[in-house]
Amino acid sequence: MSTSQSASKHHVVETHGPGVTARAGLWLFLLSEILLFGGMFVLYAMYRYKFPADFHAGSQELSRFDGTLNTIVLLTSSLTVVVALFSLHEKRNLRRSAIFLAATIALGLTFLVVKSFEWSTKFEHGLYPGAKFLATQPHGFILFFGLYFTMTGLHALHVMVGMGVLSGVLNFALRGKITPERINIMENGALYWHLVDVIWIFLFPLFYLIS
Amino acid sequence: MTYPRYILVWVGLVVLTAITVTTASLNFGRVGILVVLAIAAIKSTLVLLYFMNLLFEKRLFLKILVPIAIGVLTIFIGLTYTDVLFR
Numbered sequence: 163m164s165t166s167q168s169a170s171k172h173h174v175v176e177t178h179g180p181g182v183t184a185r186a187g188l189w190l191f192l193l194s195e196i197l198l199f200g201g202m203f204v205l206y207a208m209y210r211y212k213f214p215a216d217f218h219a220g221s222q223e224l225s226r227f228d229g230t231l232n233t234i235v236l237l238t239s240s241l242t243v244v245v246a247l248f249s250l251h252e253k254r255n256l257r258r259s260a261i262f263l264a265a266t267i268a269l270g271l272t273f274l275v276v277k278s279f280e281w282s283t284k285f286e287h288g289l290y291p292g293a294k295f296l297a298t299q300p301h302g303f304i305l306f307f308g309l310y311f312t313m314t315g316l317h318a319l320h321v322m323v324g325m326g327v328l329s330g331v332l333n334f335a336l337r338g339k340i341t342p343e344r345i346n347i348m349e350n351g352a353l354y355w356h357l358v359d360v361i362w363i364f365l366f367p368l369f370y371l372i373s
Numbered sequence: 374m375t376y377p378r379y380i381l382v383w384v385g386l387v388v389l390t391a392i393t394v395t396t397a398s399l400n401f402g403r404v405g406i407l408v409v410l411a412i413a414a415i416k417s418t419l420v421l422l423y424f425m426n427l428l429f430e431k432r433l434f435l436k437i438l439v440p441i442a443i444g445v446l447t448i449f450i451g452l453t454y455t456d457v458l459f460r
Contacts, residue, residue, distance in 0.1 A: 371397035
């Protein structure tokens, strides 16, 4: 009882053993992800500096409502995944943990559905790399949509991978392979999902909110 | 952490999102990009510290990893800017 009380005050973080090694490995992987997207952000920054008007025009084509909606969806999915981890790790409630994991996966799917509607609208308007209409537009406008599809596309790919990882975590948890004592896999799956959210936190204002 | 605290962090993130969307439609001009980036930085810090548990991380190595990555990225972007500016 006393351990669970102290656990609710401070998140129990292992300081030694395989759990730490697994977490350290995942953080190193997350760093490589940050630098992967970081390189693209550098490219974005330079082209936006060079073509401010075209980037503004490109941003006007995007739906601010859809972008905001997807931001809320991803932020909420970050909450549900951390609640899923907390429920099993510290409250030892497998049922609640499984429900919140499933909710996280469902929110990931919601994000992708909204994204697919956005993309199909762009396709209808001839705004995709290689489109005849886009080719007639100013250089910076073409670059904006090239970066938009590359960066949000790579991000969407990460959402899909995250959903796959969390499905595996859910499966393991239900089969008793993830327990409060052996939480690494769920912890690392949640960390990956949060990073996908952090990347979107930057993508959203850079593409949708150019004033 | 507790359930209400996690929800509080989420409320903070949603409020910051509302602020960033509002400021963007107010047209701050050149300063606008700095405002939205500052808010994005605060939001990601909240996620890193509370959701990703870096606030409670006891291993120094893991605590300093992210600041190092951000430092590297800043040098990266800074050097590229000087190249583009003085070309």
